[in-house]
Amino acid sequence: MGTRGRKGFRPALREVFSEAQRAYYEDPGAVDASGTVAQAVAAGPDGNRGRSGLARLLEIAGGQRAAVAASCALAVAASLVRIVPYLATYAFASELVACWWDTRAMDARLVAGCAAATLAAAVAGGALSYASASLAHRAAFQILLEVRMALMEKLARIPSSWFSHTRQGELKKVVVDDVERAEGFIAHSLPDAVTAVATPLVAVAAMLLVDWRLALLLAVPVVLSFALLGAALGRPEGTACQVAMARSAEAFSGTAVEYAHGMPVVKVFNRSLSAFGRFERDAREFAGNVRWATEFNARGMGLMYAVIGTQMLLIVPALVALAAAGEPAGSLLSKALLFALVGGGMKEPVLQMVVKAVDLNSINASVARVDEVLAAPEVEEPADPRVPASHDVRFEGVSFSYDGADRPAVDRVTADFPQGTVTGIVGPSGGGKSTLAELALRLLDPQEGRVLIGGVDVRDIASDELYRACSFVFQESFILSATVEENIRMGGSATHDEVVAAAKAAQVHDVIEALPRGYETVIGEGGASLSGGERQRVAIARVMLRDAPIVVLDEATAYADAESEARIQEAIARLARGKTVIVVAHRLKTVRRADQLIVMDGGRVRGRGSHEELMLTCPLYREMVEADERRGRWSVGGRPQAAGRGRTNG
């Protein structure tokens, strides 16, 4: 086996199962395989995280140390009990040998005692394991509860700018998948792992009292098999294939998500299988990496399994040696019996130990990702918070760039939004309109310049105070999975009648009444589904009810249908009285009569003033108004004479 010249020694000739493997063989240096698998797989670049895996989880959860320690102690006790049947068997067998030629001479009490001890050990072992497992489960699920709570509490303190689009996806993975993975480990594997480690230790320790030489021999296969396995797994290729396996598993899961979400498109357009092609490719790559890792580990695992079962192989020659050294026959027989029994009983727990060790490795990456979220920067509350005297909003030389963008989304913008006025922000998409709105709400912090409310920098206003002052409707409305009423009330103290009045003003009352349980109907994921327009109107009702002095509406009527748009707009107009209103609008007509219009393009203010002023001074605005006119005339039936008819209408 494994002789020189076999393909194992010449990577170039080896079978290649996956792309990652091919890449590694072509240039092992190009694949990052430094450090542990967990470090390589975990996303965070920051290396000195201190504790990892289980230790870190215990650190996060704090109070569960005692329970975990008690559980471990009980597991050790269970391991002690576990060797009792072997000792009883030994005692029984010794007595049998002593009375070999006349078994009737056997000591009946001893025999009964052996049987009773074995029975008692079976029962006690079960009870101890149960107690240990119960404690471990209690602790484990408490730890996970606390980790989940810590994550969620943390989310409330992270600045909104942290939650970019890609982050949202990663976050879902952390709060659901990673926590669940850690759960599987601590809940199921921890007590078993302790038993698995304790049993061979206890066995060897007990045997040391009988004969230290043979006891050390018993330990040899355990130590040796772990050393062999560790050496094999620790080689760069071993790390590389583990990393490749973990990464391809993640890639496949991403593809599976996309495949499931995009299925309508796949079915309508992709009869030719290209999306399925990627699904297949990623599934194959994962299977290929499993094969790579398997082939790579095969020798190490084979050796480990073989070596772990070699207690007898070591003990038999040792018996010969002991006999040669003059060990009396009786004592030799006792030792043979005892060590053979105990040695045979050690194999299974050690195998369990290997399995758990591999599990432990796999949760490190998950815990590291949980940690990364917990370490995210938090919103800085002002040390000396100030309360704004008015609700005028002012931008002073404000610039903001998104991470990795090559130009600022908002570039040195200075603008005033006086209380009691409506300001419309218009401009082509990507011009920075929505970013401006988010800066006004302090959902983003500018890198340069200041945003002031009533003359106070928003960074000096306590966040609760700021949230009280502002409300908003975005294009994508967030709907809780809760009743409609709860969704409108959002925890406030409004009465049912007030909720209904807000819903009526937002033109969503009729829709709600038509739901199976009216205002008590649960909407959101898993509940009754609302259209985009209906969701938006629920969000508008929220704002109506809230009646905050600063209102930001970002494309707030984007989804409204013919029937309700006019009425929503009227309601918004009523809402706007006496407030600072910022409207991001795509339909120019909507904001034509606003107190001021700000035209944004490329992150900069290209013009400001009333509609009439801008028609004269701002070519971009004029162009947009003309496009708006053209849009109004367009008809999907689009035959030439029809277009003509449209023109006369317009």
Add this chain to the structure above:
Amino acid sequence: MADLRKSIENLTFGSPGRLKGIIGWRVLDSLVSNVPSCVMVAAVWIVMQPVIRPGSALDTGALWACAAVLAAQAAVSYLTSRRVYVLSCAGMADVALDARLAAGERLRRLPMGWFQEHGSGEVVSVLQRDFESVMNYGWDILSQMATIAVRLIVAAAVLAAFDWRLTAAMLASVPLAVPFLLAGMRGAGASSARLSRAQTESAARSIEYAGGITTLRAFGYAGARFDALRETFEELRAASLARESSARPIALAGRAIIMAGAALVMAVGGALAAAGAVDPFALLAFLLMTLNVYEPIVTLFYYLADWSGAQAAGGRIRSLMEAGELPVSAGGDEPRGCGIELEDVTFSYGGGARALGGATLPLEEGRLTALVGPSGSGKSTVCRLAARFWDPDAGRVLLGGADERGLDPDEVLARMAIVFQDVFLFQGTVADNIRMGRADATDEEVREAARRAAALDFIEALPQGFDTPVGEGGSTLSGGERQRVSIARALLKDAPVVLLDEATSSLDALNEVAVQSAITELVRGRTVAVIAHRLRSIRDADRIVVMDGGRVVDQGTHGELMGRCDLYRRLWEEQERAEGWQIA
């Protein structure tokens, strides 16, 4: 027995045959790993001789022979366990791969309606989690079972030759433990339903909280929602504990019973020995072997919870694979042309409220039909039934005069291009996403489709043009741009029927004009159904169908409807008012 077969199929992705080889090796490996305990009996026998026959010398030659056998065993064990390892990991990965591909293929054939009912979250969970669970445990469990069976049979056969009474004593505890095994499984299964609900709930609530945190904070509602979240997590904790305590004690009791079997062997052996009625060597052999025989059974109890989890996961995979396709009735007509007609169609979603109640309307070939009406009036349902996402509860949907029930749903979809309200772009380049419309399209054709969809300018302005990555992680396109890519896709498909959800209202004027011209290109000369949001844009449609509450209220041209349909006139006037409306 049928249950057992089903259970084995669940644990092997439905192809138990492919695990035969693996299990064969595993059994062989198990027998090989049993050799040392047999040698142990021999070695004890050898070492015992000088004790029971005073004066005789220790037969060191025999001991060396034992050592030689053990050395050979270690070598063979290396080979068998290596083989088992490779077969179990790589072999199982291969079986899982084929099953995954089959599931992916299967998903493509399921009716669209199935996806609307099951939700992509569920599908993803099956494709990922359930496959992983079966992959990780299915094989372990089955091979462990096989090992147990073989060990028990071999041990029973060999040891019965020594002494049948001791054999009976040794095996007595095994059937006693089986009820515990089954009860443990059942307990774990029952409580895992609660657990799985709690898991789904806490995942959904976590995602919701993370996704809506900005709004929640802004409305000062984060704290209250957090309490609700805490309750969800508490329930998850309770459900997790419940599951553990349902299976654990039973499993541990089963394990204790098995181990108590050793006590029984001692008691029976002791009694027989006291009566002088047993061969001492046979008794010794039983003492030494009993614990060894029990070992794999005890291990099995470790896996009880995983087993029932893997079993359930396998069941979900199976039900995905067995989910019903829409039946294709035999002897259906061949469609002639591509006009679509709904004849007195009634339909409700999954037993819910009626979405369509006796709707009759034509989507005439080569003409443009606009569907208008308040939200929930059934416009989208008409389009979905036209594309055979579902079959109507009553009435018929005809494509080219043929009942769609007699047509393969894929056949129906082949004739359609659908522009969805939510544009979905796949990870890949812009060109890949357009080419989905027709895989064999040349670069030139892709480009031409983009040009006609008014998308060429912005695509060429992208950093890598048509090769710019889009989709998750690379989504750099605005709403209007995404929409034009999806229209280019539809143009490339060049299907005779176009179903269009005209959701251009969220676009700015410049973008919208571009999308409008793209739509004009798309609908030219085809059978088109448009779900209209802006009445102005469909006033020139060949036919406008006014819907309300799942019924067709009226149909005709814009002029006709303005003259006689109150609902249409009202909708039109409202919208005109909105168009002219100004804030402040």
